[in-house]
Amino acid sequence: MKNLDVDLHHRLGKMTLEAKFACETGGITAIFGRSGAGKTSLVNMLAGLLKPDRGRISLGGETLFDSAAGIDVPIERRRLGYVFQEGRLFPHLSVRNNLTYGLKRVPKGERRIELEQVVALLDIESLLERRPQALSGGEKQRVALGRALLANPKLLLMDEPLAALDQPRKDEILPFIEQLRDEMALPIIYVSHSMQEIVRLADTLVLMSSGRVEAVGSVEDLTSRLDLRPLTGRYEAGAVLATAIAGQDKAFGLTELRFAGGRLKVPHLNLPLGQGLRVRIRARDVSIALTPPRDTSILNMIECEVKAISEERSPQVDLQLDAGGAAIWARITARSCQALGLRPGLKVFALIKSVAIDRQSLGRRDQAARFLSEDE
Amino acid sequence: MKNLDVDLHHRLGKMTLEAKFACETGGITAIFGRSGAGKTSLVNMLAGLLKPDRGRISLGGETLFDSAAGIDVPIERRRLGYVFQEGRLFPHLSVRNNLTYGLKRVPKGERRIELEQVVALLDIESLLERRPQALSGGEKQRVALGRALLANPKLLLMDEPLAALDQPRKDEILPFIEQLRDEMALPIIYVSHSMQEIVRLADTLVLMSSGRVEAVGSVEDLTSRLDLRPLTGRYEAGAVLATAIAGQDKAFGLTELRFAGGRLKVPHLNLPLGQGLRVRIRARDVSIALTPPRDTSILNMIECEVKAISEERSPQVDLQLDAGGAAIWARITARSCQALGLRPGLKVFALIKSVAIDRQSLGRRDQAARFLSEDE
């Protein structure tokens, strides 16, 4: 658990990047923001690639940069792995030598990640003897990822590492990143455009907008905040619930989760009882019923109270529901809202399909082994 | 409506790329496949950047390449715009000059796309005087897109053009691409990892896997085919319905669509009555009920017959439903499947939230103006 403390000012053309925040980088810290918000620039400053006009950066008590004190730890001594947005593979080295470039510089005793492991995971065995020029876009990005990992860094910076990868490949690599975080206790700073990825991976979220850090906090908190909606994105709207494993239904491959507002059935999770788990439920996956419907395939019906109804003039309205203290969001049509006569204070049932809570929506808080049985 | 006829053989390292297919490129033709499948290589051959070992390419009756006849039309005379996977902006030119590079080479009379238009759409006004090096990853990609468009090509090749963009930006650019297709009748070949994007945009789908073209057909057909699931992806599973605008509910901002199996209510679409529209309904968004539930926010209940139930040993099962001849897929838990006693032949109701059918799920078949009113 490293404390990251940042207070930076830097001019970039007409824009000024101002980042002042502190957070724990125990797990994965996501940096989210629109294109041009300054994410890459911020990460570059952390890595030492871009020298801020003024400010301070400290990580785990060690000062990496301090313009006032004249401190600027050289890039290579920061030991921060970096997966670049554009790959940056060494053109004159084979894939194998690209991969081992950093590894060779790590003393044998300190190596926690080895070549075979990474090669197997990223499925790049067949590429090892090639030159980077003979790789496809996605292959390059996988090699870049492997290269940074093999440098066994103290902290890993990843700038949209999965953007060039296809969904099945992402699905393979995401658990590995989680594994890094959990088994290797490798803190990661993860830049992404995808709220899905962030919810799945991140514990802490840094929201950026036009060069400023607008908010820093847990993923649950920030994604549930209405005022941050313009930044977190409407389409992605949803709430994150803190839950714990409450039971397993081996026969049907279901797992039961307990949370403040009741119980949720989700596809099987290979986790011990009591294990904490973060679940994101997107507003668009939640329907409302006044009475619990019967004979349907919908397994999860949570009794809630309507807390607020968004006022937006739009065919769709967002409801904020309270389920025993936990916040749930539901997005329904304005027509249904009127038809059902919804109003704050009304008791309703939130209908959530089990299958809507899939691997993409699950994140974790604590350390443990891989938790999802492979479902094909 | 141009006919693309391809029959190519080319060695790429240990892999052989074999592509034999013909399709109409009237609208958007998507090339989908995993990383390293050969998508970029295929597009490079179309554009003339990579010379195939042997084979033929013809577009709209014109032979672009024919190894037997010794034909190889030079790149610049193919007039195919190309948005590269890696941008490839000219480092020595300002953004403005990058943008107008192709435009200047188009005779005034043939210009259908102008600078102001593209600048406004891509929101790059403030970048015009910069050098590409001073752009963020997403900004670069937007400029690359604009540059290719401004060359007013006869056909546009796009290699994962949106991968580096954030969701709001994607949401802005997708309608523009549709507009190109519709208003300018610009055929587009679109390489993408994202089935969401493809469903939204594409009419024709070319599925590639390890260097081979495995299937070519309409997006509806290919995404509904069970045998192609390993290629199209399980998570993305769903069916595409051919529908037409049947009515407007101005008060609630809803539009009613007619299809073979009944009617669907979706968020407002600014389209004339009778207009054809493709709607993708993801299996994970469909629930099943034996009797139509009351007092719920779910507006769409379609009566169907269960046609088939997937046999996969998994907590989730996929149902193939028949709604008056149209195929709908539903993904529910195995437990619900048993609890409801589902079996082929049974009449059930498919429950589909209106909000689940959002802009991401809508594609179009015919030409018309922008059809989605901006919802915020």
Next chain:
Amino acid sequence: MFELTALESEAIRLSLRVAFWSVTASLPFGLAAAWLLQRYDFYGKTLLNGIIHLPLVLPPVVVGYLLLILLGRRGPLGSWLYETFGISLPFTWEGAALAAAVMAFPLMVRAIRLSIETIDQNLETAARTLGASRLSVFLTITLPLIAPGILAGCVLAFARSLGEFGATITFVSNIPGETRTLPLALYSLIQTPDGETGALRLAVLSVILSLAALGASEIIERRLRARLID
């Protein structure tokens, strides 16, 4: 500062003129040769390369002698030039420029070749997808990208031309006001027992000239690079 004698200022003017035309006239050929050698494989490429590099390996005096044999009034090329165009190169400053150009040519070609080699051909194909012909790509993409290399080649050639001695004196002789460039004047002085002081002055002048040329090129290069990198 010291004042220039008539001889000195004449030699400087002449040297600058010779070096300027040497570079200017050989640049198109240098560019073409570099392009040919870098981008194409053809029969006799090594030979062409060898011929271009000859002036580097042969003593300048020999090159001057070969020029004289080839381009003198009775030489095969020289007599043709004289009869057809009335051009006679020996004993003229144009001949001096030619000698300087020949000597500097391999340097120019090498520098340009090196920069052609390092440009990203993907950018060129990208330009072609935007409708630019090969020529147009060359002019709008390749040329600006190799500009620093061309500049380096020109500076090298300019400096080499400023210093050219052996081939010049052999081909065009040492004619005051016509072909007596700085190095020739300098050489004369150094060959006389008490010429050291005069020679030193000329050497300093040469150094100043070349420093100025280098300085100018650095400034241009910085601008070019600024355009390219920032």
Next chain:
Amino acid sequence: MFELTALESEAIRLSLRVAFWSVTASLPFGLAAAWLLQRYDFYGKTLLNGIIHLPLVLPPVVVGYLLLILLGRRGPLGSWLYETFGISLPFTWEGAALAAAVMAFPLMVRAIRLSIETIDQNLETAARTLGASRLSVFLTITLPLIAPGILAGCVLAFARSLGEFGATITFVSNIPGETRTLPLALYSLIQTPDGETGALRLAVLSVILSLAALGASEIIERRLRARLID
């Protein structure tokens, strides 16, 4: 093929030895100078640049004379070298190599500079994030990437060294078996009225040597490039 006379084969051996050592010994300095000039801004940079380019703008004879004055037994540096290490450079083949190195130095530096300029510094920072020190980045990333430029610089310097005449004859004289390289032998022959045939033979030999050197460099370069590009 024609048979070589003793004089010819001696001159060839000597020329090759001189050119080889000229390049080998100056390479580290050339690399350092190119690096310094390309990557750093410092006070007196233009001056250093000017000094490096001096041998290009001064007539070779003048450079040779300056070397003689500086490094001769009575010269300030020469006497120190002799007294401290017992090294005497004038009139030895080592001196010839030095003269050739000095004359070829600006060519080598320019070529290397040009290639340092074109490498993508992002790759270097990427290497540093992987834990490589500046030195290690230089050795593992920069050096291999500029290898073609270094090679070009070496070839240029080698060829220039093979052809060096003016500075050599002035600094180390024309001593048979010790400093009479190919160009000097060629000069001697040209000075004798009937030497043309012999001179021609030597000229052809020079050309063959340089073609061989160029050919070899092309092959190496192609390999290097193959490693870099495919």
Next chain:
Amino acid sequence: ADRPVTLFAAASTTDAVNEIAEAFAAQTGGSIRPVVAASSTLARQIAQGAPADLFLSASGAWVDHLAEQRLIVAESQTALLANRLVLVAPADSPLRLQLLPGASLDAALGDGRLAIGDPAHVPAGIYARQALEALGLWDQVADRLAQASNVRAALALVGRGEAVAGIVYKTDAAIARNVKVLDVFPADTTPPITYPLAIVTGRDSVAVRAVYNFLKSDEAAAIFRKHGFTSPVPES
């Protein structure tokens, strides 16, 4: 035998000196190592401590320069060879001219040039200027000169027909097949053209003396004569 004796010799004596070296070796078993370059270059090198034992210069000025600095053994300095200046033209030239005061050399040149060694430093050029001045022809041709870096280069210019005429040593003209001698400059138009020979200071030894004496021998004189040199008129 012993270490070879190094003879620094003016480039214009290359052939003769080589032949003498062979003759010396054949006769005495000793060896001469001839080092040829421009006299000026050799002189400067001797001044910087070059390993020269003997210096055969084409120019008295440089030897005097060395003598002033006591770099040669004064007693050993002697005029070894003599030469004459001649006016030459290409072998096929129709030109005829007699070198008399008031001759119209400029008319003979037409629009062509007169090749001479650079009168600033090439000994032959210096003599040529003195001779032309003595004949009152210098002003006619001062702007019509092609000044070469050494006398051989001037000869080549004439031989190749680049220059209409040239002034070179008689020795050069004698061996060049593509030029013809138009006239010999009268002896009194130049100071005596001699090639001084001297022993370098500190190099005097038995072996060096042997070579020194051999160069002055009749046998050497015969060889020199074969190459067109004459013996200097004994100083009176």
